[in-house]
Ligand SMILES: *[C@@H]1O[C@H](CO)[C@@H](O)[C@H](O)[C@H]1NC(C)=O
Ligand SMILES: *[C@@H]1O[C@H](CO)[C@@H](O)[C@H](O)[C@H]1NC(C)=O
Ligand SMILES: *[C@@H]1O[C@H](CO)[C@@H](O)[C@H](O)[C@H]1NC(C)=O
């Protein structure tokens with residue numbers, strides 16, 4: 001029960017017993033477009049040069065479609081009862097906030113939905129394949145966008161539907177730098193190692209950055225010449241609105257797409273199995289493969305912490321990809337396994353000049369590291 005993921009697994013599994021979760025859903029037999037009864041979330045998306053068509057840009061787009069207007073009350077009372085009972089955490093003063101953060105857990109995913117988007121200044125509308133359990137992901141061609149600025153995307157809705165469904169496209173060139181960063185306890189204080197504090201930080205508290213990190217990332221944005229920042233977290237995608245808002249405001253100078261775990265509430269068994277298997281290493285490694293597929297010619301600084309599997313994931317990525325990972329930074333979090341034995345195993349076979357373990361008082365100094373010049377510490 002250490003990660004945000006297992007926290008929610010825990011919560012949802014128990015709520016399922018009370019039948020409070022919307023579990024069953026019917027896959028519509030016919031394809032249809034997003035209509036006024038549906039909610040659509042398009043994740044901020046990375047864009048990259050199309051290897052097959054020079055001058056063309058691909059955007060790796062992911063969308064989630066669910067039914068609207070679901071009552072959150074059963075889910076919320078299930079969760080708050082459970083938190084009260086198991087952790088002694090009373091969230092009755094903050095139910096509005098908790099409801100907002102849990103909202104996507106209460107949605108019913110819709111299959112066979114077509115999502116069509118426009119990206120400003122990038123040519124034609126593009127359509128995802130029909131959703132499967134609410135999700136669709138695909139590389140879409142959006143023509144030439146000139147790869148320099150964040151770009152506004154919108155979902156095409158019917159004429160009577162006036163909702164704003166904007167998302168941001170983050171294009172980046174085939175070369176230059178990128179930064180892959182974890183979120184919980186790397187850039188945001190989440191207390192992953194303490195169930196009670198984790199629950200509070202996730203559901204109730206204002207999100208708080210790890211002291212000094214917004215400045216470090218701001219300085220990287222300049223020294224690495226507008227690198228592609230990509231945030232990779234094992235938290236469930238249902239927390240996306242909360243985390244996106246945090247990154248967009250607190251890390252405005254280093255905003256970027258956020259890759260979260262693609263788990264739907266319709267398949268609780270698989271959520272539980274996933275947590276049991278502690279699949280975080282596999283998940284994060286798959287996300288690094290995903291990024292390497294889009295930006296094979298870039299060099300990435302990877303930033304993480306010692307609470308979960310970041311040292312193991314980044315060590316493995318360096319062994320697998322070599323110079324594609326320019327450097328790995330690991331924050332040593334109090335209470336985590338910070339033993340020499342752990343880091344030696346995680347970075348076995350890796351040149352010590354390729355990674356840096358840092359404590360909180362070393363954070364301000366990270367801004368002075370010449371990562372662009374090939375240094376890691
Ligand atoms: C929390 O649990 C305590 C004791 O188990 C109970 O007295 C209290 O009413 C509960 N509070 C809420 C908000 O459910
Ligand atoms: C809820 O709010 C009341 C009034 O502001 C306060 O006295 C009480 O301590 C709060 N309870 C919790 C659990 O935060
Ligand atoms: C997300 O999950 C859905 C449903 O299991 C699946 O169809 C889809 O391919 C997944 N997408 C990604 C990016 O893993």
Ligand SMILES: *[C@@H]1O[C@H](CO)[C@@H](O)[C@H](O)[C@H]1NC(C)=O
Pocket residue numbers: 121122123144145146
């Ligand atoms: C991209 O740049 C070229 C040349 O600078 C320009 O002709 C074209 O209109 C630009 N395309 C977009 C979508 O801004």
Ligand SMILES: *[C@@H]1O[C@H](CO)[C@@H](O)[C@H](O)[C@H]1NC(C)=O
Pocket residue numbers: 152154164165166
């Ligand atoms: C979405 O984009 C439109 C422009 O296409 C803008 O008018 C609107 O304010 C944006 N909405 C949000 C929520 O950002």
Ligand SMILES: *[C@@H]1O[C@H](CO)[C@@H](O)[C@H](O)[C@H]1NC(C)=O
Pocket residue numbers: 051060137138139290292293294
């Ligand atoms: C998108 O393109 C990248 C780079 O070519 C590739 O690695 C990846 O598998 C593609 N993803 C999908 C969903 O087609």
Ligand SMILES: *[C@@H]1O[C@H](CO)[C@@H](O)[C@H](O)[C@H]1NC(C)=O
Pocket residue numbers: 337339341342343345
């Ligand atoms: C820390 O990690 C090492 C290497 O994986 C392991 O051998 C050791 O038992 C762990 N220590 C604790 C306290 O978990």
